[in-house]
Amino acid sequence: MQDKTILITGGTGSFGSVMVQHALRRGAREIRILSRDEEKQDTMRNRLREARLSFYIGDVRDIGSVDRAMAGVDLVFHAAALKQVPSCEFFPMEAVRTNVMGSSNVIDSAIANGIERVVCLSTDKAVLPINAMGMSKALMEKLVQAASRRRNGTGTIVACVRYGNVMYSRGSVIPLFVEQIRSGGPVTVTNPEMTRFLLPLSDSVALVEHALTHAEPGDVFIKKAPACTILTLAQALNALLGADAEIRTIGVRHGEKLYETLATADELASADDQDAYWRIRMDGRDLDYASYFSEGDPRVARLVDYTSHNTERLDINGTMALLKALPEFRAAVGG
Numbered sequence: 001m002q003d004k005t006i007l008i009t010g011g012t013g014s015f016g017s018v019m020v021q022h023a024l025r026r027g028a029r030e031i032r033i034l035s036r037d038e039e040k041q042d043t044m045r046n047r048l049r050e051a052r053l054s055f056y057i058g059d060v061r062d063i064g065s066v067d068r069a070m071a072g073v074d075l076v077f078h079a080a081a082l083k084q085v086p087s088c089e090f091f092p093m094e095a096v097r098t099n100v101m102g103s104s105n106v107i108d109s110a111i112a113n114g115i116e117r118v119v120c121l122s123t124d125k126a127v128l129p130i131n132a133m134g135m136s137k138a139l140m141e142k143l144v145q146a147a148s149r150r151r152n153g154t155g156t157i158v159a160c161v162r163y164g165n166v167m168y169s170r171g172s173v174i175p176l177f178v179e180q181i182r183s184g185g186p187v188t189v190t191n192p193e194m195t196r197f198l199l200p201l202s203d204s205v206a207l208v209e210h211a212l213t214h215a216e217p218g219d220v221f222i223k224k225a226p227a228c229t230i231l232t233l234a235q236a237l238n239a240l241l242g243a244d245a246e247i248r249t250i251g252v253r254h255g256e257k258l259y260e261t262l263a264t265a266d267e268l269a270s271a272d273d274q275d276a277y278w279r280i281r282m283d284g285r286d287l288d289y290a291s292y293f294s295e296g297d298p299r300v301a302r303l304v305d306y307t308s309h310n311t312e313r314l315d316i317n318g319t320m321a322l323l324k325a326l327p328e329f330r331a332a333v334g335g
């Protein structure tokens with residue numbers, strides 16, 4: 001990132017705020033934030049007061065605003081998205097417009113402008129998707145791969161990272177539970193047995209940087225991560241806040257899965273194990289169906305899917321330790 005001009009779409013969000021600080025420390029020449037909300041931009045501008053930051057009001061749905069922010073950029077982090085599962089269930093076309101068409105605009109504009117590298121932020125919900133948010137992100141991954149096949153080996157490198165749940169991200173369950181416990185409960189657990197991967201925000205930034213450094217066209221990078229049940233999470237937060245708030249089961253919301261999958265068995269069969277990460281390479285074959293007979297992949301998936309049910313499972317103490325290490329958690333609860 002040293003001396004590079006970086007564009008972060010959706011740059012005022014949880015990821016953007018941390019990535020901006022990281023890129024500044026890494027010596028970026030200029031960081032451009034493209035987002036819709038002038039108030040969030042203003043808050044960030046006043047908070048950071050940094051000459052290397054520039055703000056572009058715009059929307060990834062509008063290719064004109066993407067093009068204006070893209071000219072002269074070296075690296076792109078594409079974080080702009082509709083990411084709430086329930087709201088995308090009610091407004092699936094909005095998820096299509098932002099997550100699919102918006103991503104297509106970002107990829108096309110990056111290629112047209114000869115950008116070096118683009119990292120698109122995807123989610124475990126894009127794997128075997130059942131909700132509109134995950135389906136739209138799965139299509140974003142397909143757009144990345146289709147663009148990479150067209151340009152494989154030359155020009156712009158476009159790749160993805162897949163996240164699990166980013167801990168303490170805006171609008172997610174951890175800040176909600178903290179708020180509920182502080183106001184005396186109840187803590188509303190959808191299904192006590194439900195599991196989610198737990199990814200600290202700092203790890204999500206490290207994952208993007210890992211992808212930036214190692215990406216070849218169409219790669220998907222995954223960070224191996226632990227998980228816990230939602231009941232364990234509620235109990236850990238109760239304990240950390242010295243409370244005993246009632247934990248009430250409220251039932252699963254629209255479009256939710258009991259557990260998430262970060263990589264399928266098929267993907268893992270051909271993935272590179274990079275210690276803390278997996279690299280999943282795209283299927284680079286072309287549309288000539290004859291090649292499926294002569295170049296068909298003989299590997300049989302011998303592994304199982306990598307899910308939040310079968311990854312390392314944190315108990316209450318393990319979850320508490322992870323929470324306690326989060327700067328976002330310490331800032332919110334003090335200590």
Ligand SMILES: O=c1ccn([C@@H]2O[C@H](COP(=O)(O)OP(=O)(O)O[C@H]3O[C@H](CO)[C@H](O)[C@H](O)[C@H]3O)[C@@H](O)[C@H]2O)c(=O)[nH]1
Nearest residue numbers: 083084085123124125164165172173188189190191194230
């Ligand atoms: O009142 C609540 C709200 C949520 N949950 C549970 O807590 C877990 C996490 O819920 P979040 O709303 O925090 O997160 P989601 O899993 O729905 O999705 C989140 O994680 C995704 C990645 O998997 C994306 O990042 C997405 O943007 C983000 O909303 C889920 O099992 C959910 O059922 C509860 O038990 N009670």
